[in-house]
Amino acid sequence: MSNKPTLTQSELDILSLASSQAVTNAFSSLKGCFQRGVLLSDENPYSCSASDKLKTDWKDLEDQFRDDSLLEYLSASVLLHAYDGWSYLAQSMQSMIRGDLGAVRHLAYYAELRASISILASQGVGIYGCNNVVVDSAGCVYKFSKKSTHTIAWLSLEEWSKSSSSGELFGEEIAAFSRPLHEWLHEFEKTPLLNYTGASLINAWGCDLEKYSGDRGSRNEVSYQVNIKNPESGISPKNFYDFIKEIWEASDPSMLAFSSLDMHLLKSVLLRIYNDKGVIFGGKSYNDVVSQVCDDLGVGEYAKNFLKQRDGDPDLSILGHARNDRSTFDDYQFLDMFSRAFLLLRISSACISKMLKESGMSMDDFDFWWGEVAYSSGLVEEGMLVGDCEADIESLWIEIEDAITGLGEHLEEEVTCWKKFMRDGHLFVEPLSRLEKIAFFGMSGA
Template sequence: MAPANAYFHSAGERVLADGKTIPPGQHEEFSDYIAAASFIHSADSWAYLGRALHAVLQGDVHGAVHLCYYAELRAAVSLLSTEGIYIGNRCTLALTNAGAVEVSGAGTHVAAWMVLDSWARSARARDLIGKILRPIGAPLHEWANNMGSGIQPVIEGLLNDIAFDLSTFSEDRNRRNHVSYQPTRVEPDDLSADESARIVDDVWTLLEPESRGTFPVLDRLLLRHLAVGVFAPTHEVVGADGMPTGLTDWTDWAAWLDSVAPGGAERDPYFASIRAKPNDATRDGSLEAAFTRNQGAPTTYVREMILRTTLLARLSTGACVELLDDSGLAADDVSTWVFGLGEARALWADDVPDPMVDLWADAQVAKEELEVASKTSHHALIKGMREYLAVLGQAERVAAWSFAS
């Protein structure tokens, strides 16, 4: 986006000054602004998530919930921006061929979740998610079409399972309000150092890349969850009384999975693993908490909130990469911005990583240090992590290796 763009400085104020509309002559400039903003919101989402992870490691659960909510919000705004939807202060606009149309006058937080809830039910959402999730190298829509049910019920099932709805995000906002404005230690509520470490380890396990813009571990785990969700309801064990027992008959699982897999999937070790054993808590546990909904004190829900945010941030990042590819641009076109982000956030010492995905190496070492660090207390954990503690709080690394090559 050029500095001469009318929305380069204080876009929100400019929109309000123009009466919550976009003058016809500035439609292209506003489109450029929204497109650029989608990448920045995505990176900011990862940054907030990283700070939430850092807070978890330091034993600050309330701070983690506060930061996680803003990571969630920024990911939502990023995702909607890639779809041409501007979320502003009491002004939400949708770009159309005829110009910008106001779709809500609600505040930023209310509007973001309301519009996201509506978007998630649309054909555009199904098409986009079906393209950007690529388990075992094939887009999700290929797997879904082979399952016979098509992409619609598969995507709807995924979004429902991760509580991707207005009520959940509104609840997360209420949780943010509670931890941000109420005294935090009237009734102490703390995670153990071991519990904190497991949350952070699970998130970084999900983030391991294969190449620019890929999330192979996360996408594979989502595939297993979706496949089981499609197979199990039609293969229930029936009791002697003719009534369903709530158990699944896995007899035909391997043959069914073979029939829905795109070519080449059989060579993937994870595919072979879920083919042999569809449910394995040790293998799949890093993601499963994202599909739960707990009530109570922050320690009961911080894990699921962080994992749900990780999924939403993954979707927003994938949408940004898809937008870049669809526009005919390439990673080099955003590299200068990524370089500036990396230097400002101390993601590297001197030379820019080449390829950018090499940023994962630091995270991998930090993850290994986390696994062996003492967890007798948060103090022992922090002291044992040394400089690697900072790395595990730099989740904007994901934006850097996803957007630049």
């Protein structure tokens, strides 16, 4: 008999009530706070140690109750958990540079966890230790589960990924060649509904939650046990450069944040549908189907050529790593975990994008927060930001472009020694390791 944790029927029933609209409504109500330069009112009782407050109040709370302050806190936490997730991933990248591969996995796991909690918060699920809640469409709060953070986060995300709201999110917020995913799937499968669910997408990207269970074992091994095996050299400076360059180019905000990644995601999804449901295409080749879809959508030859399958066609390595199922003790499992964390954070960025659009707000509304974060964390020099979101995002990206070019030129000397790589290339490596910038790219809708 399996000991794998599951949600009870009562928990499933409550989780089915979760509403993203209630969270968006609560976020809209924060505009007055933003105009005063704060994320939450000082009078909000959850602004400090929300988990502790719920723990203290839990016994006195009804199974269903109203608490607008909690809803406002939940909506603000969508942004904060996502940013913290990118910050963990940045620290994971910095550990990769140092060759501390155990720390890479450990920090990537926590990036995954924060991304998941951010996604769930946007959908009306609050994860607060062992006192977790669900918010319904009317803004009512329900006691949800007493399961621990790690367990309930993954179980809830897994269940959400099967829901229609998951499919709607992916269908609306993932876009390629100026067309949202749901239009591509409508034309590709000739069906009026987005029936390729969030669960299928997550599985296609290698972000399925069974693998995360394995990664939790990896996290525990790294966190609490000694490493008897001699550390491997990890990846070479050249391979590291190729990997970090791909991460940044996949997140390029110069046209639309994640547009490059979404093009590769689209191709991966279409290929998976074709391979899984080949019978519905009446014997036509994948390339013929893609050509017809591109013609029907009017997206042009570039999209058609990109999406066609060719022998030896290189996959985006992030997607390849994320699909891997390497063991805890595999020398390169750290790349798999890092890639899965990156993809989950991309999903959390999609949740933020949707929430901002539906609330009628933009990143300019809370520039007091992200600008201060950028300064205090050393992402930018004092005075670099001008207070215009579009211009500030552009300047953040220019620094990254310059660093990619500079580090690439540095590696033309065939540097193989990490000490020399860091000594001579540190001016380029440091900005490229600061993946927190990608949080801002995703929030900007640039």
